[in-house]
Amino acid sequence: xxxxxxxxxxxxxxxxxxxxxxxxxxxxxxxxxxxxxxxxxxxxxxxxxxxxxxxxxxxxxxxxxxxxxxxxxxxxxxxxxxxxxxxxxxxxxxxxxxxxxxxxxxxxxxxxxxxxxxxxxxxxxxxxxxxxxxxxxxxxxxxxxxxxxxxxxxxxxxxxxxxxxxxxxxxxxxxxxxxxxxxxxxxxxxxxxxxxxxxxxxxxxxxxxxxxxxxxxxxxxxxxxxxxxxxxxxxxxxxxxxxxxxxxxxxxxxxxxxxxxxxxxxxxxxxxxxxxxxxxxxxxxxxxxxxxxxxxxxxxxxxxxxxxxxxxxxxxxxxxxxxxxxxxxxxxxxxxxxxxxxxxxxxxxxxxxxxxxxxxxxxxxxxxxxxxxxxxxxxxxxxxxxxxxxxxxxxxxxxxxxxxxxxxxxxxxxxxxxxxxxxxxxxxxxxxxxxxxxxxxxxxxxxxxxxxxxxxxxxxxxxxxxxxxxxxxxxxxxxxxxxxxxxxxxxxxxxxxxxxxxxxxxxxxxxxxxxxxxxxxxxxxxxxxxxxxxxxxxxxxxxxxxxxxxxxxxxxxxxxxxxxxxxxxxxxxxxxxxxxxxxxxxxxxxxxxxxxxxxxxxxxxxxxxxxxxxxxxxxxxxxxxxxxxxxxxxxxxxxxxxxxxxxxxxxxxxx
Numbered sequence: 198x199x200x201x202x203x204x205x206x207x208x209x210x211x212x213x214x215x216x217x218x219x220x221x222x223x224x225x226x227x228x229x230x231x232x233x234x235x236x237x238x239x240x241x242x243x244x245x246x247x248x249x250x251x252x253x254x255x256x257x258x259x260x261x262x263x264x265x266x267x268x269x270x271x272x273x274x275x276x277x278x279x280x281x282x283x284x285x286x287x288x289x290x291x292x293x294x295x296x297x298x299x300x301x302x303x304x305x306x307x308x309x310x311x312x313x314x315x316x317x318x319x320x321x322x323x324x325x326x327x328x329x330x331x332x333x334x335x336x337x338x339x340x341x342x343x344x345x346x347x348x349x350x351x352x353x354x355x356x357x358x359x360x361x362x363x364x365x366x367x368x369x370x371x372x373x374x375x376x377x378x379x380x381x382x383x384x385x386x387x388x389x390x391x392x393x394x395x396x397x398x399x400x401x402x403x404x405x406x407x408x409x410x411x412x413x414x415x416x417x418x419x420x421x422x423x424x425x426x427x428x429x430x431x432x433x434x435x436x437x438x439x440x441x442x443x444x445x446x447x448x449x450x451x452x453x454x455x456x457x458x459x460x461x462x463x464x465x466x467x468x469x470x471x472x473x474x475x476x477x478x479x480x481x482x483x484x485x486x487x488x489x490x491x492x493x494x495x496x497x498x499x500x501x502x503x504x505x506x507x508x509x510x511x512x513x514x515x516x517x518x519x520x521x522x523x524x525x526x527x528x529x530x531x532x533x534x535x536x537x538x539x540x541x542x543x544x545x546x547x548x549x550x551x552x553x554x555x556x557x558x559x560x561x562x563x564x565x566x567x568x569x570x571x572x573x574x575x576x577x578x579x580x581x582x583x584x585x586x587x588x589x590x591x592x593x594x595x596x597x598x599x600x601x602x603x604x605x606x607x608x609x610x611x612x613x614x615x616x617x618x619x620x621x622x623x624x625x626x627x628x629x630x631x632x633x634x635x636x637x638x639x640x641x642x643x644x645x646x647x648x649x650x651x652x653x654x655x656x657x658x659x660x661x662x663x664x665x666x667x668x669x670x671x672x673x674x675x676x677x678x679x680x681x682x683x684x685x686x687x688x689x690x691x692x693x694x695x696x697x698x699x700x701x702x703x704x705x706x707x708x709x710x711x712x713x714x715x716x717x718x719x720x721x722x723x724x725x726x727x728x729x730x731x732x733x734x735x736x737x738x739x740x741x742x743x744x745x746x747x748x749x750x751x752x753x754x755x756x757x758x759x760x761x762x763x764x765x766x767x768x769x770x771x772x773x774x775x776x777x778x779x780x781x782x783x784x785x786x787x788x789x790x791x792x793x794x795x796x797x798x799x800x801x802x803x804x805x806x807x808x809x810x811x812x813x814x815x816x817x818x819x820x821x822x823x824x825x826x827x828x829x830x831x832x833x834x835x836x837x838x839x840x841x842x843x844x845x846x847x848x849x850x851x852x
Contacts, residue, residue, distance in 0.1 A: 400512065
């Protein structure tokens, strides 16, 4: 929360007094405040529908991203406008920008995000010594008109120095790589080895062929796999680090983990949920080392159906620390890799066999795969982006994904049956208005679709696969979907076509996983009555985890965009093949084959450019721009995470 709560409270009361008596029955709306940096703002209602305009006199001290209560009034132009009454929750904890001095010589921050405010006036109570042009961090405590006031708390350094750009993004979203001293102290006291006392009463899996499979650079290894066969039946064991054994409920580490709720990954940076002494140490399933687990053991028949599953406190000692590249090579028959990993090849071959069955089963029930590519940012030793590529999805990724999905489904089904307080990962059916808009859009493409369940969506994607409409249908279809969130009611996962689903497999980096591990452990130790105490805790965990996940996704996207723009600065003036990825009222977004995206501004397409939001098209000077259309574009600018392109006309290409 921002400092000076007393001032904030006074400000809210003044705002309410200003609006009192305006209407006998005032209409109030709860929503998100969207700043513009232009002296006015918008309110996005929680209930959906169109945004409301907020005039300069109606902003009520709110900041970009805050959740607010607002009164709806009729403006001068006869349209409904919103006036902020109160700030429910504040999201702008830090303001990051460039240190400067105002015309009067007052120290200020020029925010990187102009939507927050135009100038941030600062006190320097810590006597920090930034130079003009340095990136700095401030904490706001009061707003007056367009001006924001607060304290200077951190100097990040020169903008072009290594890591400053990533730290600037991190601080803007309240992310820090350091932990409070009291948290670090407790983490260091945990120790580095599993004790004999810790091992007592656990099911011993140390004789099994167990491996971890992760990215080459991963350090927090929280899941391991093992497969064997009994007759025609597969026995799949998914072993997950027993983080709850070390992170005690309501302890200082747990409270900090709850606050963060997730690890956040930037190019070259990790902002972990847990201190590294735990995430990279005693909780990480490091090779040839005894480690504590919560293990989900599943019996699966030859059709890929899970017949039976159970969860137990386990003890493992992994044979090898594998990565996606060498597992893929083994499964594709690479003789050198198979020779070097001979002791695990048989198990991995069996894992592939089972994963193929599970994948086939998943697709048969209608699991939806939009197949949106992921970016791989390549950095130099100095932290500069020198390349952007697409991640290659290998067979090893498929194996791990299928096994984690199976474990998550099994655990969710198990505890839904127990009627236990729990945190589920849910994905609701598409909102009706979005589905109808999607159906209308498909009709404009000549594609018949009437909506329905996951199977209908999966079949639609299969129908357009390999056609010119494939990209457009996937992009617009994804936007029609609801967002996956955490809830305490097991209402299923639409995208995966599952009745039961949770997140069980990543307790090192996700708080909901850690929370349900604690519930599972107490259930195993004490039974169903004991875990009723978690009824309120799971509600808070679900809400916090959903909120922080959205912050993490936004921050990660912003960090990637910063690095992609950094890469494109070396390519200004060059031309590229691209495809339209989305169409908005501001212009046409295009995407290069390596996933870099940028905007072709509307005004550069032609003076009379016409935008059709329902059909997702832009018409200008005899041209129609639609999602999936191939274009030749020229990079015009790349700055602050934004890339600007222009369309290269045929006559220009010929010259």
